[in-house]
Amino acid sequence: MIPDRESLGVEFKSEVTRPQSDTEIVDNVVALANTEGGTLYLGVEDDGTVTGVSDGHRNVNGLAAFIFNSTVPQVAARVELVHEHGLPVVCIEVGNSSQIVSTSKGRTLQRRLKADGTPEVVPLFVSQFISRLSQQRSYDYSDQPAPESALSDLDPQARNRLRAHIRQTNAGNSLLAFDDEDFDKALDLVVDGPEGPCPSVAGLLTIGTVDAIRRSLPTATAMFQVMSGTVPRVNVDPFALPLVDMFDRIDALLEPWNPSHEVMSGLVRTEIPDFDRQAFRE
Known part of the structure; x- marks a missing residue:
């Protein structure tokens, strides 16, 4: 099933007026690999309407090989041709890379959500590399001098x-x-x-x-x-x-904001805080 909207891991690309260029496809694959992985759909409008992929992109084996040879390190994307409402759509599934991926032309990109919740592709700058590698457990900044x-x-x-x-x-x-x-x-x-x-x-x-x-x-x-x-x-x-x-x-700053209240249980008085102190500390 094709999702009904775009997200951080879902990207729709229309091919009604023109096929997506090779550069656009590889840029989106790289951005997905450098974020959380996900799927690029060719032949779907931004609002989720299926309009069909162009004839030039229906060779899924050739498209997978092109993506593999146009990324560094090489991305082995899973490319599949499916039919939705009788129309062909190409699904390009991209894994979450443990390394930082670039296009063969040296473009390093990532995805992020805009204020309205829709995704966009933006550069992944060198200053963000350590943070990205740390998220992937490929680099431990805390262990550096x-x-x-x-x-x-x-x-x-x-x-x-x-x-x-x-x-x-x-x-x-x-x-x-x-x-x-x-x-x-x-x-x-x-x-x-x-x-x-x-x-x-x-x-x-x-x-x-x-x-x-x-x-x-x-x-x-x-x-x-x-x-x-x-x-x-x-x-x-x-x-x-x-x-x-x-x-x-x-802990000392938090404590005044977690008051205790005295509760009688038979003849026993018990102090019960608003939140369990161990949970509050966590």
């Missing part, structure tokens, strides 16, 4: 608080017997950088000093707001803390 950092940027007191948290949840954890150096290595808080061992991005975020986080990872901040409709009742300015302290800070 933190920019402009040194081992002295790790806060010994924050490390001790991390040990305390581990002790509270699992007192028998073997990590607790490690010295600081082995503890950091075991948790990948330290990695080998260009000039020797240095904090990883994860390490600096977890137990780094506030000054080091602000210097090396300036976007690693948190905000706290309580909204009443569209109007903020509470608005705490963005603040930076290592994650080992960030959770406790946010």
Whole structure:
């Protein structure tokens, strides 16, 4: 069944007035592969009306081979000719690529939704490559050396608080017997950088000093707001803390907004919060 509307993973292309060009087809295949995968339908209007594919695109084997040879790395799309309401439609199914795909002419594209909910094809810029690869689990940014950092940027007191948290949840954890150096290595808080061992991005975020986080990872901040409709009742300015302290800070900010109420159960008084505290923390 052909969907009734376009979405992030569905694209309709009309061939009533003219066949889609080779460039347009490959661009849309690349954009689908670089987003979430999906299906390109040739012979369907933007409103979902089936009008039929042109004669030039009914050779599905040739079209699949053309797409394969026009993408880098090569995309093995599944191309099928189907009939809807007696009219031929070509369906080009594209998988979600674990790599960043370009056309053979060097165009790298992705799909996104516009404000009205309809999709569009836009460039995938080099600055977005890391984010895309991270989404595909092909690149772990948190395991990279933190920019402009040194081992002295790790806060010994924050490390001790991390040990305390581990002790509270699992007192028998073997990590607790490690010295600081082995503890950091075991948790990948330290990695080998260009000039020797240095904090990883994860390490600096977890137990780094506030000054080091602000210097090396300036976007690693948190905000706290309580909204009443569209109007903020509470608005705490963005603040930076290592994650080992960030959770406790946010927990303290949340707590006043989860009041408890006394309930009698026979002769026993029980305090019940509006939300289970564990769920509220999550």
